Amino acid sequence: MSTVSSADALTAALASAQWISPYEPVPHPAGQRPAHELAGRFHWDGAATHRAEGAETGAEAVVYATAHGIYELFVNGVRVGDEELSPGFSSYRSRLQVQRWEITALLQPGENTISALLSDGWFRGRHGFVRRADGFGTATAFLAAVLLEPSAGAARPLLVTGDDWESRPSHITRADLMDGQAVDLRLEGLAAQGQPHSAVLSTDPLCADRTRLVPAGAPAVRRIQELRPARISTPGEGITVVDFGQNINGWVRLHELGPAGTRTVLRHGEALDDAGLLLVENIQAFDFATRAVLPAGQVDEVISAGRAGDTFEPRHTTHGFRYVQIEGAAGPIGADDILAVVVHSELARTGSFAASDPLLNALHDVVDWSFRGNACAVPTDCPQRERSGFTGDWQVFADTAALLYDVAAFSESWSSDLAADQWADGRVPTVVPNPAGNGPSGSAFEDMAAGSAGWGDAAVLVPWSMWRAYGDRAALACALPSMRAWVDYAARSAAAGRHPERAAARPLEQPHERYLWDTGFHFGEWLEPDTPPAPDPTVDHGIVATAFLHRSAKTLALAEAAVGRPASAERYGELAANVRAAWCAEYLAADNTLSEEAQGHYVRALAFGLVPEDRRQPVADRLAALIRQNGTRLGTGFLATGLLLPTLADAGHLDLAYELLFARDIPSWLGMIDQGATTMWEWWDGVTPSGVRGSLNHYSKGAVASFLYTHVAGIRLAESPEPGAEAYGAVVIAPQPGGGLSAAAASVQTRRGTVGAEWQIEGGSxxxxxxxPAGVTAEIRLPDGSRVSGVGAGTHSYSVAAAAL
Known part of the structure; x- marks a missing residue:
């Protein structure tokens, strides 16, 4: 695929094209809808065109295309490009990406056929925790234009979508991103379905708005890697279970489909029961209203045509899985008959890490795989049960992701969707892209949850993370209106009310309380060990929400200054200072304890800069004491876990940070790996001898990988970089060895070049x-406390006595 140069260019290219929908007089139920084939034809004589129209010498034939749904494009039966799940997932009411392909080499003299295989995708397929369908519309649609584009001059249309296109049901008899895909290969090919109908001109009002068409900017989803089976078993009659040894996002490719009419069913999941059969209860969601458990989905089916060489590969769905249970196969499944195909957004790797202890290397790999499983068009929470772009997950993980991969365009696209789906009052929905758009959905829980602290703060913290890592000033400026809207909403909410319990205990409101955000619904720390999740709008989460209001207001002030808006920077800086003072007045006692004794609150107090400098150490010591009192077990949940180890290390408790990093009991990161984790789990105790619960691929706890880079190896980017220091213009190399490690190394490919740090302890040194790299200034901080400033480009070596560490 080549990049569309501008929105104006694609608007012009598609000017005469009409949105068309498949002929579908009686739509199937959600989750059971087939994919349809839409086809148009045109005559092509490339040689004659070049001879007759000299101005078009050097011209190329191109296709511009997009869809409501997901589509595959074919020219004369040959698939165009290698992208998957096009046009990707975005806030379709505001932003719909358009792809462009050069297809000259696929054309033939005479009649040519352009066809699209179109299915529900995210547009109208079942989606999210409750598997709601028709989130963006009730009909799929396709828009395309084939143009002859000369090297100079105006393009000439060869074919555009319209009611002269044909529509047929395809051999894909069922396609849903959550439920799976069914294929009857006996129906493959245009002629197999009988006489076509005319395509239907779309009547969806959304199609009339062409201002939402944008050039494809997010990294394309592709087939990235293939995995062979690690183990194949037959736990029952006619049942084969394939273990690929790794939890992934994607699908399988199956060969040897058997005689014509053979129906093979493939079920996907993350765990097996004691009998070796697929277990799916851990990825089943439920209906909030009725509490009825929903099907796990992820079921594919193929009916063979009996042709030699046929292959089943479902490209109109994806699954989160390690295991596939195959039923109905005509014969034994061998290792050469099936492959797992890893599918996700194509992101350039930027980070590498290795240490002398293989457990840390395994942890890094597990985090990496978990992110890869959740980077499919948008950053998702999990690739099986929900596959939704939860704001809190990306807020927690964005800094870590930017160490592992180049996520600039990936994240910027998602932030654009967040801004599009932000409510008029500034609150942010929990899921982005949001099928409900920029307002209430009608679901009581979803609407109540919109605006939760720590989740909605992604509007501010994610763009700032991208600014720190990549230094794109235009992207930061583009995000500012959304950033302001969120902080203004949170500040208004804080000023507008008091929590009923606070008002009852203290009827006279104190001046600082106008800066306490203690009303509305908040998830709070969420999923702390031994604390069942209980979303309750009556609970006072002010200690969490006010902390995030301070952090976002302070961050917004920095962003305003970075783009040259000093007045706004001063205003939000003043807000941040007032919120900080209010938080301290309400929650920080004279003896340096917090009014709510939980590890997560202490982590935020330190990591967000809420505690006055002269009181930081006793607060840090209290955090350490709480961890010791808990049996040297971490007690943080969703929001604070990624900040825990850096906070301890920076506050003089490096040994404790390493103890937690290397802990093997539950809760711990290595405890997951001991229990067989190949990706991060939603629950610390996701797999125990008593069973499996929750998603086994939730990357949020994997934010611990940042500590491997910033503290174990020691590559650090300033939290609040001075002008010119963003994007690693200035870097600190400050390794903090511990945990019995004898060596560690990391590198990060930045916009300015590769920054690397490698250390060894050997022979007493x-x-x-x-x-x-060139253009970067570094400060070297050695573990004995010595520092070297102003270090420039090159490879530099330093040595201190190990006894001094």
Whole structure:
């Protein structure tokens, strides 16, 4: 695929094209809808065109296309490009990506056929926790234009979508991103379905709005890798279970489909029961209103045509799985008959890490795989049960992701969707892209949850993370209106009310309370160990929400300053200072304890800069004491876990940070790996001898990987970079060895070049090698406390006595 140069260019290219929908007089039930084939024809004589129209010498034939749904494009039966799930997932009411392909080499003299295989996708397929269908509309649709584009001059249309296109049901008899895909290969090919109907001109009012068409900017989803089976078993008659040894997002490719009419069913999941059969209860959601358990989905089916060489590969769905249970196969399934195909957005790897302890290397790999499983068009929470772009998950993980991969365009696209779906009052929905758009959905829980602290703060914290890592000033400026809207909403909410319990206990409102955000619904720390989730709008989560209001207001002030808006920077800086003072007045006692004793609250107090400098150490010591009192077990949940180890290390408790990093009991990261995790789990105790619960691929706890880069290896980017220091213009190399490690190394490919740090402890010496690219200034902080400032480009070596560490 080639990039569309501008929105104006694609608008012009598609000017004469009409939105068309499949002929579908009686739509199937949601989750059971087939994919349809839409086809148009045109005559092509490339040689004659070039001879007759010299101005078009050097011209190329191109296709511009997009859809309500997901589509595959074919020219004369040959698939165009290698992208999957086009046009991707975005806030379709505001932003719909358009793809462009050069197809000259696929054309033939005479009649040519352009066809699209179109299915529900995210547009009208079942989606999210409760598997609601028709989120963006009730009919799929397709828009395309084939143009001859000369090297100079105006393009000439060869074919555009209209009611002269044909519509047929396809061999894909069922296609849903959540439920799975069914294929009858006996129906494959245009002629197999009988006489076609005319395509239907779409009547969806959304199609009339062409201002929402945008050039494809997010990294394309592709087939990235293939995995062979790690183990194949036959736990029952006619049942084969394939273990690929790794939890992934994607699908399988199956060969040897058997005689014509053979029906093979493939069920996907993350775990097996004691009998070796697929277990799916851990990824089943429920209906909030009735509490009825919903099907797990992820079921594919193929009916063979009996042709030699046929292959089943479902490209109109994806699954989160490690295991596939195959039923009905005509014969034994061998290792050469099936492959797992890893599917996700194509992101350039930027980070590498290795340490002397293989457990840390395994942890890094597990985090990496977990992110890969959740980077499919948008950053998702899990690839099986929900596959939704939860704001809190990306807020927690964005900094870590930017170490592992180049996520600039990926994240910027998602932030654009967040801004599009932000409510008029500034609150942010929990899920982006949001099928309900920029207002209430009608679901009581979803509407109540919109605006939760820590989740909605993604509007501010994610763009700032991208600014720190990549330094795109235009992207930061583009995000500012959304950032302001969120902070203004949170500040108004804080000023507008008091929590009923606070008002009852203290009838006279104190001046600082106008900066306490203690009303409305908030998830709070969420999923703390041994604390069942209980979303309750009556609970006072002010200690969490006010902390996030401070952090976002302070961050917004920095962003305003970075784009040259000093007055706004001063205003939001003043707000942040007032919120900080209010938080301290309400929650920080004179003896430096917090009014709510929980590890997560102490982590935020330190990590967000809420505690006055002269009181930081006793607060940090209290955090350490709480961890010790808990049996040296972490007690943080969703929001604070990624901040825990850096906070401890920076506050003089490096040994404790390493103890938690290397802990093997539950809750712990390595405890997951001991129990067989190949991706991060939603619950700390996702797999125990008593059973399996929750998603086994939720990357949020994997934010711990940042600590491997910033503290174990020691590559640090300033939290609030000075002008010119963003995007690693200035970097600190400050390794903090511990945990019995004898060596560690990391590198990050930045916009300015590769920054690297590698150290070893050997022969009584600590030796550090730092690699600094041109245009970057580094400060080297050695573990004995010595520092070297103003270090420029090159490879630099340092050594101190290990006894001094």
């Amino acid at each position: 600590f030796r550090l090698t730092a690699t600094i």
